[in-house]
Amino acid sequence: MIRRYQFGEPIETDAILEKPELCKDAFPYMKQTEAGFTYEMTEEDIVYGLGESLRGINKRGWIYISNCTDDPHHTEEKRSLYGAHNFFIVSGGEQFGLFFDTPGKISFDIGYTHRNQIQVSMEDKDCDVYVIDQGSLEEIVTSFRQLIGRSYIPPMWAFGYGQSRWSYGTANEIRELAKNYRDNHIPIDMIYMDIDYMERYKDFTVDQEKFPNFPEFVEDMKQQKIQLVPIIDAGVKVEKGYDVYEEGIKNGYFCKDEEGKEFVAGVWPGDCHFPDMLNADARRWFGNHYETLLKQGIEGFWNDMNEPAIFYSGKAIEKVFEQIDQIARKPHEMGDFYDLRGNISDRANNPEDYRSFYHNYRGKKIRHDKVHNLFGYNMTRAAGEALEQLVPQKRTLLFSRASYIGMHRYGGIWTGDNKSWWSHLLLNLKMMPSLNMCGFLYTGADLGGFGEDTTEDLLLRWLALGVFMPLMRNHSALGTRRQEITAFDSTDAFRGILKLRYRLLPYLYSEFMKAALKNTMYARPFGFVWQQDEIARHVEDQLMIGESIMIAPVYEQNAIGRMVYLPEEMKLLRFTGDQVTEEQTMQKGHYFIRVALNEVVIFLRKGHLLPLSTGGECVADILGKDLTLYQFAQAGDTYELYEDDGVTRNMELEEHVRTIVWG
Ligand code: GLC
Numbered sequence: 001m002i003r004r005y006q007f008g009e010p011i012e013t014d015a016i017l018e019k020p021e022l023c024k025d026a027f028p029y030m031k032q033t034e035a036g037f038t039y040e041m042t043e044e045d046i047v048y049g050l051g052e053s054l055r056g057i058n059k060r061g062w063i064y065i066s067n068c069t070d071d072p073h074h075t076e077e078k079r080s081l082y083g084a085h086n087f088f089i090v091s092g093g094e095q096f097g098l099f100f101d102t103p104g105k106i107s108f109d110i111g112y113t114h115r116n117q118i119q120v121s122m123e124d125k126d127c128d129v130y131v132i133d134q135g136s137l138e139e140i141v142t143s144f145r146q147l148i149g150r151s152y153i154p155p156m157w158a159f160g161y162g163q164s165r166w167s168y169g170t171a172n173e174i175r176e177l178a179k180n181y182r183d184n185h186i187p188i189d190m191i192y193m194d195i196d197y198m199e200r201y202k203d204f205t206v207d208q209e210k211f212p213n214f215p216e217f218v219e220d221m222k223q224q225k226i227q228l229v230p231i232i233d234a235g236v237k238v239e240k241g242y243d244v245y246e247e248g249i250k251n252g253y254f255c256k257d258e259e260g261k262e263f264v265a266g267v268w269p270g271d272c273h274f275p276d277m278l279n280a281d282a283r284r285w286f287g288n289h290y291e292t293l294l295k296q297g298i299e300g301f302w303n304d305m306n307e308p309a310i311f312y313s314g315k316a317i318e319k320v321f322e323q324i325d326q327i328a329r330k331p332h333e334m335g336d337f338y339d340l341r342g343n344i345s346d347r348a349n350n351p352e353d354y355r356s357f358y359h360n361y362r363g364k365k366i367r368h369d370k371v372h373n374l375f376g377y378n379m380t381r382a383a384g385e386a387l388e389q390l391v392p393q394k395r396t397l398l399f400s401r402a403s404y405i406g407m408h409r410y411g412g413i414w415t416g417d418n419k420s421w422w423s424h425l426l427l428n429l430k431m432m433p434s435l436n437m438c439g440f441l442y443t444g445a446d447l448g449g450f451g452e453d454t455t456e457d458l459l460l461r462w463l464a465l466g467v468f469m470p471l472m473r474n475h476s477a478l479g480t481r482r483q484e485i486t487a488f489d490s491t492d493a494f495r496g497i498l499k500l501r502y503r504l505l506p507y508l509y510s511e512f513m514k515a516a517l518k519n520t521m522y523a524r525p526f527g528f529v530w531q532q533d534e535i536a537r538h539v540e541d542q543l544m545i546g547e548s549i550m551i552a553p554v555y556e557q558n559a560i561g562r563m564v565y566l567p568e569e570m571k572l573l574r575f576t577g578d579q580v581t582e583e584q585t586m587q588k589g590h591y592f593i594r595v596a597l598n599e600v601v602i603f604l605r606k607g608h609l610l611p612l613s614t615g616g617e618c619v620a621d622i623l624g625k626d627l628t629l630y631q632f633a634q635a636g637d638t639y640e641l642y643e644d645d646g647v648t649r650n651m652e653l654e655e656h657v658r659t660i661v662w663g
Contacts (some may be wrong), residue, residue: 001134002131003025004128005027016406017148019164022225028096033119036122042093045090051085051405052415054078054079059088068083068307070378082415083402083404084106084403086429087438097132100120102184103404104370106121107122111254134418137531141521151440151519154300154395154399154442158397160188161189161486161501162472163474165483168193169196175449178221179475181485182617187618190227190228190284192230193228198271218296230301232305234306235267235308238264239273244289245273248275248285248491249273252360253357258358263357264313266312266317267310276363278366278378279359279376283385284382286380290390291390293460294390299397301398302400306400308403310349320347323339323340355367379400381412383410384410388418393649394649398525399442399443414475415428420453420454421452426555428445428462431443441522443464446475447472450474452473454480455637459485460490460494461555464497464600467553490598499578499615506611506641506643507546507549507611510546510642511546518653523544544605547608562592563591567588568588568606569586570604570606571584571585585632607631607632609629610643611629613627
């Protein structure tokens with residue numbers, strides 16, 4: 001049962017499709033206080049959820065603030081990332097899930113101020129709170145996910161490997177890259193196009209000099225079974241004559257400042273206006289612009305800078321220039337320079353800027369900070385709704401950086417600008433189940449790390465985790481060491497791991513589709529499966545992926561393997577490249593498992609099957625091919641395989657599930 005409580009006058013977020021009637025009973029579990037709500041935890045309570053946030057699977061011991069932020073330094077002390085996922089579950093003494101539906105800033109102090117207390121507080125006290133407290137942990141998640149609606153499902157080619165870089169600057173560079181992969185038989189399905197494909201960073205344009213005959217180029221790549229996936233940024237460049245800018249001005253579709261003038265913010269293109277993503281008309285208009293690229297053959301997009309990121313606001317930069325002018329006219333004093341420096345470095349994503357522009361939301365003027373966490377969500381909704389109209393017969397790849405629960409219906413997310421750090425490999429693993437709880441299934445991190453220089457072993461180990469992530473993309477920042485697979489010596493090891501991804505696809509796709517269509521988890525923490533096992537409940541570096549397999553990736557440099565905990569008897573499958581080189585049944589317990597850099601070890605649960613394809617170099621290669629079955633099963637054990645054409649929007653479960661019986 002789901003109960004809905006209301007506090008104050010919440011602003012609509014559209015996170016929930018059908019709202020249950022308001023409950024008039026006393027609010028359960030949490031005590032209402034001046035600042036918000038508190039809950040007294042028992043020692044054994046574990047707190048799950050909060051989607052894209054730092055730290056552990058168990059969120060205890062830190063404070064998390066939902067405030068979509070463009071911060072590329074995901075260090076331990078941070079409190080906010082790009083998403084606002086206000087759902088958590090307490091499991092231990094009592095067991096319940098809570099969703100705080102509020103579009104502004106909200107803070108979750110999970111045993112930070114007081115070790116055994118949860119404090120939820122928000123600036124505006126207006127929110128709807130949903131309480132779910134029946135059934136197992138999985139059932140709580142399923143009830144919540146039913147409430148928020150079915151998760152986004154991409155086309156099947158989007159489960160292939162994607163290569164990205166900020167930026168491939170010309171069509172020739174991309175052709176070269178594609179040739180390199182294909183010549184070396186390294187599987188690939190996507191090449192991502194970062195901001196430099198555009199003409200002066202203007203959304204929906206393509207630089208004709210660097211990418212001449214773009215439609216032909218896109219088609220050429222498709223012939224090689226490679227989809228090009230361009231980035232779309234939230235800010236629209238202020239430039240006379242640029243159609244998107246002119247239309248936005250003419251129709252009043254941009255966010256306005258206090259005086260009713262278009263708000264100016266600096267992002268990659270320089271001065272920009274933000275389309276008012278909360279205004280339904282503006283959303284329709286912006287979404288329809290994706291057609292410009294669809295018409296040129298594009299079938300996938302990634303939406304970026306949609307927190308929205310602000311490097312500086314027009315007004316703030318004017319003040320800086322005034323300050324420089326003043327300093328220049330008088331005898332120089334030390335303090336002036338420190339002031340100036342502070343003023344410039346504090347400009348990015350400044351709360352003052354977020355308080356100085358407005359939306360036209362459902363006919364009302366509303367200040368941005370009140371609905372801040374809905375911006376990226378509604379940009380992706382603009383795209384998602386338009387794509388459904390423009391390409392009704394096909395699924396389109398779409399994912400975003402900023403998000404709020406509700407956006408999971410329109411697109412996936414990638415977890416933003418991580419770094420080439422071993423700790424971020426582990427963070428990638430920990431975030432995955434939390435994201436699933438909040439409806440985000442098509443997700444992944446920048447494999448190898450976005451910022452800073454990667455190393456060959458980090459990339460190999462990260463890909464060995466990435467093979468299990470629905471969105472499998474290697475992306476790296478401008479100025480960092482080249483991170484394409486072909487940039488390293490161990491081509492065979494890389495090829496082997498990527499080939500394993502393609503062998504695993506029938507299983508991974510089936511598990512993803514079942515999770516999406518049945519509102520279940522794709523990646524589960526051990527506490528969801530072995531709740532009575534004290535050790536299992538506290539495992540933070542192993543996961544169940546789908547129903548059959550458990551993973552325990554290596555996340556330390558120079559490690560020759562790692563300790564693994566088996567909460568029950570399992571079968572170890574060692575893959576050297578994409579071939580099984582060892583099968584061993586192991587009893588419950590702790591083991592040191594050796595894993596070489598070219599290997600991936602998978603543990604099969606008892607009573608389960610693992611269907612593998614024979615492999616291929618793109619998703620199209622594996623469709624409809626014979627399967628090899630690995631198993632830790634007895635005659636009569638079954639597996640539900642999901643198969644469809646991978647493209648159309650016809651994804652009914654019953655029509656596409658085939659039961660495989662062992663023995
Ligand atoms: C942002 C994105 C990153 C992208 C860069 C340039 O930092 O998060 O993925 O490469 O912008 O567009």
